[in-house]
Amino acid sequence: MRKFAVLFFLLGAASGAWAQSVTTTAPRALVMDVGTGAVLFDKAADEPTAPASVVKLMTAELVFRDLKGGKITLDTQFPISEHAWKTARGGASMFARLGANIRVEDLLRGLIVQSGADAAVALAEGLGGSEESFAGMMNKRADELGMSRSHFVDSWGSANPAQTVSARDLARLAEHVIKTYPEYYHFFGEKEFTWSKIRQVNRNPILFNEVNGDGLKVGNLPDGGFNLVGSAVNGDRRLIVVVLDAKTAKDRAEEARKLFNWGFRGFEVKELLAADEQVGVAKVYGGAKAEAPLLTTAPVRLMASRGSTDKITGKIVYTGPLLAPVAAGTVVARLKIFSGSTLAMDVPLKTGEAVELGDLSQRAKDAAFELGLQIFHKTLSSGFKSAKKAAANATQ
Numbered sequence: 001m002r003k004f005a006v007l008f009f010l011l012g013a014a015s016g017a018w019a020q021s022v023t024t025t026a027p028r029a030l031v032m033d034v035g036t037g038a039v040l041f042d043k044a045a046d047e048p049t050a051p052a053s054v055v056k057l058m059t060a061e062l063v064f065r066d067l068k069g070g071k072i073t074l075d076t077q078f079p080i081s082e083h084a085w086k087t088a089r090g091g092a093s094m095f096a097r098l099g100a101n102i103r104v105e106d107l108l109r110g111l112i113v114q115s116g117a118d119a120a121v122a123l124a125e126g127l128g129g130s131e132e133s134f135a136g137m138m139n140k141r142a143d144e145l146g147m148s149r150s151h152f153v154d155s156w157g158s159a160n161p162a163q164t165v166s167a168r169d170l171a172r173l174a175e176h177v178i179k180t181y182p183e184y185y186h187f188f189g190e191k192e193f194t195w196s197k198i199r200q201v202n203r204n205p206i207l208f209n210e211v212n213g214d215g216l217k218v219g220n221l222p223d224g225g226f227n228l229v230g231s232a233v234n235g236d237r238r239l240i241v242v243v244l245d246a247k248t249a250k251d252r253a254e255e256a257r258k259l260f261n262w263g264f265r266g267f268e269v270k271e272l273l274a275a276d277e278q279v280g281v282a283k284v285y286g287g288a289k290a291e292a293p294l295l296t297t298a299p300v301r302l303m304a305s306r307g308s309t310d311k312i313t314g315k316i317v318y319t320g321p322l323l324a325p326v327a328a329g330t331v332v333a334r335l336k337i338f339s340g341s342t343l344a345m346d347v348p349l350k351t352g353e354a355v356e357l358g359d360l361s362q363r364a365k366d367a368a369f370e371l372g373l374q375i376f377h378k379t380l381s382s383g384f385k386s387a388k389k390a391a392a393n394a395t396q
Contacts, residue, residue: 021305022262026255028244030167031263034175035237038303038345040263045171048149048164049244053092053115053219054227055157055165057173058138060112063104063123064181065141074105078126080118087156088118095196096122106195108184112217113193114200117156124155131155142169145176159221167242170229174216174240178231188215188231205253206230206241211260218252226252234264266305272312272337273300276352280316282333284355287324293352294318294333300347302337313338316349326355 022041028049031041039045066072078101085098094110096102096118102110104126110119121131128134131154138152147169153160178185191208192201206213206228213232220226226246232239241259246252273279273296281291294316302312318333326332333349 021266022259024243024255024259025251026243026246028167028242029255029259030171030240030242031259032171032175032240033237033263033267033303034178034231034240036269036301036303036345037175039168039171040239040267040303041259042168045167045242046149048166050159050161050221050225051150051157051163051165051170051219052159052221052225052227053157054170054217054229055152055155055163055219056111056115056120057170057177057217057229058142058152059120059123059134059155060108060187061173061177061181062127062134062137062141063108063111064177064184066127067104067184068181072104072127074103074108076104076126077101078104078107078122080122081125083131084118084121084125087121088116091117093117094119094193094200095198097196108187109190109193110195112187113190113202114195115203115217115219120154120156142173146172157219159223165244167244170242170244171240174229174231174242177216178238178240185215188217189213204228204230205249206232206256206260209253209257211257213260220249220252228252228256230256230260232260232264237264237269239263267303268306270302270304271299272302275299278352279314279335279349280333282316282318282351283321284326285321285323286358287322287326287355288358289355292322292326292332292355294349295352296335297331297348297350300335300337300345302345311340312344318349322351322355324355325357326351328352328354 024043028044028047030039030045032039080096080098080100092115094114094116107119107123110116124131124134128137134155135152142150149166150169151162151164153163192199204218211232213230215231216229218228226249228243230241239260241256243252243256246255275298276295278293278295280294282294284290284292315336316333317336322332328351330351331348332351335347335349336343337345
């Protein structure tokens, strides 16, 4: 089996989105367009750093998962243990009373709106039995979501140096939460919550400025490192912005605002291909047909900087020839879309129709062709080796 690649032109107008034309003082940042999955801006997005309270975004994901799966309901009650109560002393808290049994819905608001460590620990103990066990669940879930540069040790965001995240991992988590749990996402947009007669305002600045954001989470450690994972909608577009390790809360708010405005104003969506549109074929070995059509699995949309006239090219890559029989609708290839020499998108391609196993004569013909091709490649390789050896001897 060999790697096949077919190069072809898609459009004349391309995206300049990957020529980054914005700067940020934040040491680590990322801007993602949710509709296309395109990363519009990336600064040290894979470097691990301390997450602080944005850890609670992963805590919320696990709660949402159990809600969606029916393991718990919003009316399920979890107790405030002594550990939960003590963890929140001197830090962010929903001011829950020791020993109180509190509904999951209220604990979620305490976790997200008030950033309460007591709410985080109560949810962790309720779902995992202990915070240590829940941390194991967090890391397992991170692996499942492809968060390869993140590691969790608790549910609330301590300064433990073993606890790390990256901007790209957080953007991936935020995208997953937005798409998977629309029925619970509203908690991130709530601007205030009152518990124990204490009213607290959501600390996420994009909920209150012209960006008009609707989530997700902020955090910082006592000695600095102001973090934000935010999302906002403008028209039919949604962006996710991650800002990590800003020097102050003001810097965090300003850099996030700047990146949102840049992402919304500087780009437009280019419709490249429709869903189920054929873009090429894949060779088939031993089939009733020699080729299988390759179709897109979903519409292919590319973010383009306004006014750009660069060229877009695409390359189909697959390991082939495919072995018959081949079922219809099977993902067998990737379409790699380039803006200049930069990989802009990588999307799956599926077979457009089934290819049944060919008759004996067809399979024999394909086998003879494949054998001849292998002999040709071996002969070519042997020739190159002989020429290289002769050249080496001549220089001695």
